[in-house]
Amino acid sequence: MKTQRTLALTGGADAGPLFVPQLRRAPKLYGTRLPGLYRRRAEKLATPAWIDRKAVAARFVEAQYRTAKTGLLYSVDHIVPLRHPLVCGLHVQGNLRVIPLDENTRKSNLTWPDMPGEQLALLP
Numbered sequence: 001m002k003t004q005r006t007l008a009l010t011g012g013a014d015a016g017p018l019f020v021p022q023l024r025r026a027p028k029l030y031g032t033r034l035p036g037l038y039r040r041r042a043e044k045l046a047t048p049a050w051i052d053r054k055a056v057a058a059r060f061v062e063a064q065y066r067t068a069k070t071g072l073l074y075s076v077d078h079i080v081p082l083r084h085p086l087v088c089g090l091h092v093q094g095n096l097r098v099i100p101l102d103e104n105t106r107k108s109n110l111t112w113p114d115m116p117g118e119q120l121a122l123l124p
């Protein structure tokens with residue numbers, strides 16, 4: 001006949017296997033919760049097959065060079081935004097420019113060149 005085991009809980013919790021804390025990792029988040037997923041997808045969808053990939057990569061190298069040379073953060077800006085309710089720009093060399101990060105952050109995806117003034121009321 002099996003004997004029933006008891007836990008000695010005198011003075012608090014027993015150091016037995018029931019009370020050993022188990023370290024658990026946070027669950028991996030797949031799908032829409034990965035940072036940058038929508039951004040990478042938008043760039044991929046806006047990249048035509050005929051682009052000069054070396055010229056596009058040169059813009060990103062130029063941004064890194066300017067950041068290292070001046071100490072200010074530079075980023076690559078899409079002149080016409082990739083995602084906007086009214087327009088859709090392409091991820092091509094002619095639509096890319098290197099500007100300071102704070103200016104790019106202020107611009108966001110709200111403005112583009114030759115933006116009609118009457119459409120400003122439609123923006124959120």
